[in-house]
Amino acid sequence: MKLTTLTTAVLLTFSGIAQASPLPDFPFITVTGEAKLDVAPDKARIQFVIRHTAAKADAATEAVYKQGRDLMQFLATQGVTEANIDAAQVNKEALYKDYNDRTITGYEASQPISVTLEQLGNYVAVMDYLFKQPQIFSIQGSFDSSQREQHELKLSEQAGADARRRANHLAAAQGVKISSVFAISETAGWGSLAGDFGFSGAAVSYGALRKSAEMADSSGNLVLPRHITLQKSVNVIYKIKP
Structure with missing residues (x-):
């Protein structure tokens, strides 16, 4: 009899878990707040691959070594440590x-x-050097701001304020009021209401491009972004009341 009772209890427990809903059991609304900021970049990251092929392994490897030594010497002249x-x-x-x-x-x-x-002052010279090297490939440059962390903190606050404004407008349109915050998501989207929470990350997009003064005589096709766009979005679940 004891065994039967225990088995029944276990079955009821699993049954309760299976029927549990990931949705909140109270009235709620979800909104997404957003904030963007255009900032002038002041730093850059350049990624590339030194690659060489040869009939013998030692020749291919030594060519990569030599290109690496030449690269280090050039970067030193550009103030890169x-x-x-x-x-x-x-x-x-x-x-x-x-x-x-x-x-x-x-x-x-x-x-x-x-x-x-x-510093972006030597970006054009470095990129020009890399493009002209026969053994350097897959060159990619990205730009950033040294003040990113400070900007993102402000953007987070602005995105949160935007979410509350949207929630108030949406609730008012339905004749209700928002009560309190139930959950805050920092991901790009909910995915589902039972999904993970988190910020969308600092999305970066490139603005209009301009040529720098030192590009007047050479490297005419190399451009620097006028700005990069930092972006934050926050998803919030608000409890609502009549």
Whole structure:
């Protein structure tokens, strides 16, 4: 008899879990508040890969080493210190005749590099150098602000205020009032009301582009962004009352 009672209790417990709803059991509304800010970038990050192929492994690897040494010397002339240079380990891969014939025809050595420029004054010169190097590929530049953290704190406050304004307008349109905050999401979207919570992150988009003064004679196709757009969004669930 005791065993039967225990089994029944367990079944009832699991049944209750299965029937539980992820939705709040009170009247509520959800809103998304947003805030954006255009700021002039003052720093940049450049990522690229040093890559060389050769018939012999030592020749491919040595070419990558040499390009790396030349790069370090050039960056030093631009005021870039080693603390702002991140390099992954050199990787070596065999090259084959084709997919079916695995005869080795050569070797490829590569090394991913990331360079942070604390000042944008030398961005054009660095990019121009990288583009002209025959053994440097996959060059990508991104811009940022050294004041990002301060800007994002202000944007978070503004997004929260925008969410409350939207909630008040929505509630008033239905003849009710918002009561208190039940949950705040910092993700890009709820996904579902039982989803994770979190900020959408500082979304960055590029504004109109302009040429810098030092590009007048060369590097005419290199451009700097006039601004980057920092963005925050916050999702809020408000309890409502009649």
